[in-house]
Each structure stands twice: as structure tokens, then as C-alpha cells.
Amino acid sequence: MFLFAFASFCTFSATAQVTIFSDNLDSLSGNTPGYNFGDAVNFSHTYVAGVGVGGSVGARILSDFDGTNGFGGVAYQYQIGNVTGNTSANLGDYTLSFDAAVNKQIHLTPPPKPIFEEKMLFALLWNHNLRDFWRRELGEGFLKRLLTLVPYTWVLDPTPLPPQAVIPELNLTDWRQLKAFSQKERELILKLSGFSEHAWGARSVYLGSDLSHSDWGAAVDGALNGFEKSPCVLQRYHKPKVVESSYYDFTGGQLVPMPGRVRLCPYYFVVGEGDAARANLGGVLATICPADKKIIHGMRDAILTPCTA
Secondary structure (H helix, E strand, C coil), X not given: CCCECCECCCEEEECCCCCCCECCCCCCCEECCEEEEECEEEEEEEEECCCCHHHCCEEEEEEEECCCCCCEEEEECCCCCCCECCCCCCHHHCCCHHHHHHCCCEEEECCCCHHHHCCHHHHHHHCHHHHHHHHHHHCHHHHHHHHHHCXXXXXXXXXXXXXXXXXXXXXXXXXXXXHHCCCCCCCEEEEECCCCCCCCCCCCCXXXXXXXXXXXXXXXXXXXXXXXXXCEEEXXXXXXXXXXXXXXXXXXXXXXXXXXXXXXXEEEEEECCHHHCEEEEEEEEEXXXXXXXXXXXXXXXXXXXXXXX
16 A cells, blocks of 8 residues: 555635625524534534524534444535525526636635546656656656556556557556465555545455465455456555654553554645646645554544644
8 A cells, every 4th residue: 555645625715706696594403404424423403502603503413423333424404495695597697616716706625626536647747658648748757756656556547458568567467367466465555546435444455465375366356357347456555654653542541652543645736827827736645653553544544633843
């Protein structure tokens, strides 16, 4: 598993005020619309007088979490038809966030580009058929630097190869031959490439050396069978280095040492317009998992902390 993960999210930098609708909650009481999932127990979402801005009615969300699944949440939903302001039933009469961005009323950073969900970009960077394209677009020096940082990546495409062809670096003639690899040869990570309801919390990540022969074979078959809808990528597994860290135990009121393995996620924001637009580093999030964990993700036992220079 590679140590550097690239992540981004959308924020809004308003250049002009855009009103979708305006309303308040003062006339509401009782339970609010909402939902819960995962480990949420003893949850509630209610309208409460005095908790809103300036002592107005606000929506209060409360919940406990029992830790069964390692994830959970509670959400409040605003659902009411009697809003003031823009009250047209015609959706075309409203300015939505993407429309407002196109019309230069607000600024989205980074821009919503689903291609950045795709880990197969790493495989395309290593593809020899695209080497001249990358050299022309990125420059020779920058391309060489990227290749030292980006792990070699394969896309599990079930398309048959010509009899004389082999998959580079692995010397396979058919992806199904992966299933016969020994445990030592299976120091490989198999995971979904792009957006999927399963691509979070390491739910689609398979470490070959950690699986039985049959489970690894099932993971390979699943990746090949799902290629048309949700392609998968393969990378070599590199065990992350153990670092010393600590967390604050609120119950005991003290810092507790925890050796852990780290994933670093830099967050980039696009600043500027047109040719002057540049991606600037906004910050770095460190996810530190206990040292006995091989796959690093935002598990409930992890430390999530911003990094400082």
C-alpha cells in the first residue's frame, strides 16, 4: 500500500451573494426529519427553543455510539414546503451551486472533477503507450520525479492478451494467473479504482498475503467480473514505517503513547482563474493506525491529526 494519498474536497468562496431560499425554525417543534446509521444508539434530532442563533429555535442532534461497526452517524434534514424568498416550484428558477460557479457567482475549489477519484490514473502514468504524452505535457524532469513517487499500478482488465504478450513487471499472460500466486508472491494490494459505495473504510481493499488462497482467488475473480462497472487496480504492498505517536485519554486525563503506522493526505486548493490557476497545498492530514494494522484508514482506533512544518 502506498503511503501518499491525494485527497480534496469542495469549498465555496463566495464572490456574490446567492439566495436559494430563506427561512427560520421558530414555528417548529418536536422531532425533526432525519436519519441514523451504523453505531448510532440513543439518538435524537429535535427542534429546541433557545439553542439557535440569538436564542431562536434550533435543531439539536444527540447520539451515543456503541462501537459495534466502527462507524456511525446521525443527520438532521430540513424538509418544509412553506419557505419564504424564492418559492417557485420550478427548479429552473433557482441558482444551484454548479450553475452559480459557471456564471462566476461563486468559486469552487477544487473544481468538481470525478477523474480524481480514479486510482487508475497511476496506471496511466506508467503506461508506456502514454509516455510521450506525459513527457510533452509534464516535462521530462517532472515526469521522472513523479515516477519516483507514484507506485507501479496495474488495471485488472479481463481483455485477453495476444499469445506472445505478457503483463509488464508480473510476467503474466492472463490476470487469472494471479490466483495461483504463493502467499509470498501475494504481497499485493487489490482495490477499487474509482467512486463506489464500497470504496471507503478499506472495504474494497484486499491484501493478498493476508488472505487465504481461496479468498484471494475470489477477490481476483470479483475484480475481473466487475471491470465494466467498477474497475480495480493492483499495486505492490509496502509495509508502512512505525512512528512514535500519542493520543489524549479523556477518561484518564493523560497522554497515552501509541506506536503507529502513518498515512499522509495532502489537501490542495485551486487558486486563481484560467492560465493563472494554481494548486496550492492547504494542509496535510496524518492518519496514524496502531502498529499491528496493515491497512491504514480512518478506523475508530486511529489518530487523525493535522501536520505542522
